[in-house]
Amino acid sequence: MIWTEMDVSEDTKKLLNELVARKKKLDRYAKLRALLAYLALLGSTATVVYFYKAILIPSGGNIMRMLGALAGSSANVLLVFLAAFLFYLMNYYSKKYDKQKAKYESLREEAVDHLRGPSIAARLTDDKDKISGFLQQTYKINVTYKS
Numbered sequence: 001m002i003w004t005e006m007d008v009s010e011d012t013k014k015l016l017n018e019l020v021a022r023k024k025k026l027d028r029y030a031k032l033r034a035l036l037a038y039l040a041l042l043g044s045t046a047t048v049v050y051f052y053k054a055i056l057i058p059s060g061g062n063i064m065r066m067l068g069a070l071a072g073s074s075a076n077v078l079l080v081f082l083a084a085f086l087f088y089l090m091n092y093y094s095k096k097y098d099k100q101k102a103k104y105e106s107l108r109e110e111a112v113d114h115l116r117g118p119s120i121a122a123r124l125t126d127d128k129d130k131i132s133g134f135l136q137q138t139y140k141i142n143v144t145y146k147s
Helices: 009-060 063-072 072-118 118-121 127-138
Strands: none
Touching: 009 063, 009 072, 009 127, 063 072, 072 127
C-alpha cells in the first residue's frame, strides 16, 4: 500500500487498510450474489421445464396425478428443494451484501472526513492526492467526495 511508505499517522494507515479490506469483502459478496442469482434462475428454469415435461404433460392436467407424480420420485422433491435453497442462499447473501455495503460506505465517508480534516489536509495535500489516486485506480474507492 502506498500509504505505508508515507509520513501519515497510524490512525490513517489503519483506517485506509480497513477501508481496502471492507471493499474487497464487498466485492466478494457482490460476485457471490451475482453467481447465486444466476444459479437460482437456472435452477428454477430447470425445475419449471422438468415439471412441465415430466409431470404436467403426462398427467393430462389432473391435479391429483400431478401431486402423485411430484411426490412419487425423490428426484422431483430434491429438484424443488434445490431451487428453493438456491433462492434462499441468494436472499441471504443479498442481505449480507447490503449490510457490508452500509459498513463500507460509512467507513468510506469517515475516511473522506478524516482526510479532509484540518490536521491532515494542511500537511498532506500532495500525499492525500496520491492516496486518493491510488485507491481510485487500484480498488475503485473514492475518498475525494462523499457521494
